[in-house]
Amino acid sequence: xxxxxxxxxxxxxxxxxxxxxxxxxxxxxxxxxxxxxxxxxxxxxxxxxxxxxxxxxxxxxxxxxxxxxxxxxxxxxxxxxxxxxxxxxxxxxxxx
Numbered sequence: 347x348x349x350x351x352x353x354x355x356x357x358x359x360x361x362x363x364x365x366x367x368x369x370x371x372x373x374x375x376x377x378x379x380x381x382x383x384x385x386x387x388x389x390x391x392x393x394x395x396x397x398x399x400x401x402x403x404x405x406x407x408x409x410x411x412x413x414x415x416x417x418x419x420x421x422x423x424x425x426x427x428x429x430x431x432x433x434x435x436x437x438x439x440x441x442x
Contacts, residue, residue, distance in 0.1 A: 354382065354386075359390045359393075359394060360390075360394050362376070362380055362382070362387060362390060363387075363390050363391050363393075363394040363395050366387065366391060367391075367395065367396060373387050373388060373391075
């Protein structure tokens, strides 16, 4: 017995790829849930996916620089958050 060949619309394919990229589920798991072949899902991801190898720094030095920049940015955001927390506690005490 052979399976009937189903042609999926482009919008279905794009939504499947978007779900794959945002859900964190494996290709095989999502393929089972959607009722499609995992090979098709891999092909659709190559065709419609937004994640590209160009977005990932290729050199270790570039990655290290990116990590260092992100850590600095995180430290600044954490400091701003702590300042806002202290400000809220000061204002909430003065209103009581």
